[in-house]
Amino acid sequence: MNNSIKNLNDFIDKGSITSQQILVVALCFVFNMLDGFDITAMAVVASSVSSDLSLTDDLLGWIFSFALAGMMVGAMVLAPVADIIGRRVLIILSLLLVGVSILLTSKADSLGPFIILRFVSGMGAGALLACQASLAAEYSPEKYRALSVALVTAGYPTGAMMTSVVAGFIMPEYGWRSMFVFGGLITLGMVVVAWLMIPESLKYLLEKQPKNALIKINEILQKLKHSPIDELPERIKSHKNKTTLLNNMRMLLSPKYRSLSLTLWTAFCCAYATLYFLMSWIPKLMENAGYDMAAGRNAFFLFNLGGVIGIYLLGYLSIKWKLTNLIFNLSIASAISMIAFALAPNELNTLLILIVMIGILQQSAFTGLYGVAAKAYPTEIRSTGVGWAIGLGRIGAVIGPALAGYLILAGYDMSANFMFFSIPMIVCGFIAYRLHID
Numbered sequence: 001m002n003n004s005i006k007n008l009n010d011f012i013d014k015g016s017i018t019s020q021q022i023l024v025v026a027l028c029f030v031f032n033m034l035d036g037f038d039i040t041a042m043a044v045v046a047s048s049v050s051s052d053l054s055l056t057d058d059l060l061g062w063i064f065s066f067a068l069a070g071m072m073v074g075a076m077v078l079a080p081v082a083d084i085i086g087r088r089v090l091i092i093l094s095l096l097l098v099g100v101s102i103l104l105t106s107k108a109d110s111l112g113p114f115i116i117l118r119f120v121s122g123m124g125a126g127a128l129l130a131c132q133a134s135l136a137a138e139y140s141p142e143k144y145r146a147l148s149v150a151l152v153t154a155g156y157p158t159g160a161m162m163t164s165v166v167a168g169f170i171m172p173e174y175g176w177r178s179m180f181v182f183g184g185l186i187t188l189g190m191v192v193v194a195w196l197m198i199p200e201s202l203k204y205l206l207e208k209q210p211k212n213a214l215i216k217i218n219e220i221l222q223k224l225k226h227s228p229i230d231e232l233p234e235r236i237k238s239h240k241n242k243t244t245l246l247n248n249m250r251m252l253l254s255p256k257y258r259s260l261s262l263t264l265w266t267a268f269c270c271a272y273a274t275l276y277f278l279m280s281w282i283p284k285l286m287e288n289a290g291y292d293m294a295a296g297r298n299a300f301f302l303f304n305l306g307g308v309i310g311i312y313l314l315g316y317l318s319i320k321w322k323l324t325n326l327i328f329n330l331s332i333a334s335a336i337s338m339i340a341f342a343l344a345p346n347e348l349n350t351l352l353i354l355i356v357m358i359g360i361l362q363q364s365a366f367t368g369l370y371g372v373a374a375k376a377y378p379t380e381i382r383s384t385g386v387g388w389a390i391g392l393g394r395i396g397a398v399i400g401p402a403l404a405g406y407l408i409l410a411g412y413d414m415s416a417n418f419m420f421f422s423i424p425m426i427v428c429g430f431i432a433y434r435l436h437i438d
Contacts, residue, residue: 020223024139028132029155035125036159038183044167045176061405064280065398066115070122072394078127079387087135088200097124103184106177130387137374146371150315153367157307164301248384268393270428271366273400277421280401285414306359314364330365331429338422342415
């Protein structure tokens with residue numbers, strides 16, 4: 001093995017940041033932003049869809065939850081395939097799946113097709129989110145890994161924030177279906193961008209060594225301003241170490257990773273329940289409280305703006321402070337801010353200020369869990385580990401919006417719902433603290 005190969009595994013972990021690495025993180029951010037737009041578009045069109053399709057609040061809750069159930073399946077079943085076929089291929093296929101299904105959603109005229117298409121869109125989005133987090137982590141130096149994952153994850157609330165802006169422009173004239181046409185076409189356009197510009201994971205190519213791996217590695221190294229290698233490192237070929245989806249999934253519950261996996265899954269589940277209650281119901285709850293649709297869109301925009309700010313704040317603080325300690329403090333603070341919202345006087349400006357604070361605190365705490373997952377698992381099972389943490393965590397995302405729908409139908413108002421969903425964030429904080437990951 002030549003010297004360049006010996007040092008190659010440490011090249012990214014301990015090296016400086018190049019323009020190619022910045023491009024990878026930027027592309028993952030853009031693709032995740034589209035995910036955020038496509039999945040959360042339902043929140044701002046909820047009233048129009050329920051009126052057009054004659055849906056009650058409990059059925060509306062199930063539409064939210066089916067998209068999130070799809071994200072769970074995508075993260076658990078599709079994302080691990082990236083450890084077999086590569087990150088790049090799965091990102092392209094996931095973008096294609098999301099784009100086509102979102103475009104078809106604009107034609108749905110009854111509950112059944114609507115739910116099925118939202119589920120399919122969620123599958124693509126769930127796989128894409130987990131895969132992008134892994135790719136960004138693998139192209140980042142160790143010191144900036146949590147920051148890179150945070151930046152990519154910030155794409156989702158950024159896209160959700162843009163949902164409110166775009167809706168204000170096109171919905172009054174073209175109706176709710178135009179939101180899905182817009183999102184679907186833009187996402188399909190990004191398939192071409194991904195095909196031309198997104199590279200494969202260097203660590204994946206080194207460890208899995210697919211066809212033409214040496215050529216692909218040297219092309220990437222050239223872009224990273226590193227000298228080429230002459231040969232691939234020797235690959236261990238024992239049957240015991242052969243990579244399969246089943247083996248990777250088993251490793252997550254092996255004695256070495258069992259405690260980590262179960263703790264991480266529970267923390268994700270709690271954070272997801274609260275996040276997607278907020279992501280799904282803020283506009284509708286504001287309308288139920290007597291405000292107009294514009295106020296609901298503004299609240300949704302500000303919640304996601306707070307999320308973007310919070311995620312960047314988390315990324316910055318993660319360089320200086322222990323990650324799981326940050327998650328604990330932010331989770332408890334987010335729960336307190338939700339309780340304050342529930343107890344605040346029914347005055348719009350006060351509520352909007354609190355919504356921003358909730359977005360900053362809750363989404364920064366939630367995003368920290370992605371960094372924990374990406375740092376906790378080794379390369380060979382990273383996409384599987386991140387995918388399953390996101391996937392099983394989305395059990396909370398499925399339950400949260402559906403449960404809120406039944407609570408609203410039973411007569412519980414906005415304040416009661418905010419009070420109720422502050423509890424999972426308290427639990428999340430205490431559980432995450434036990435992981436002790438920097």
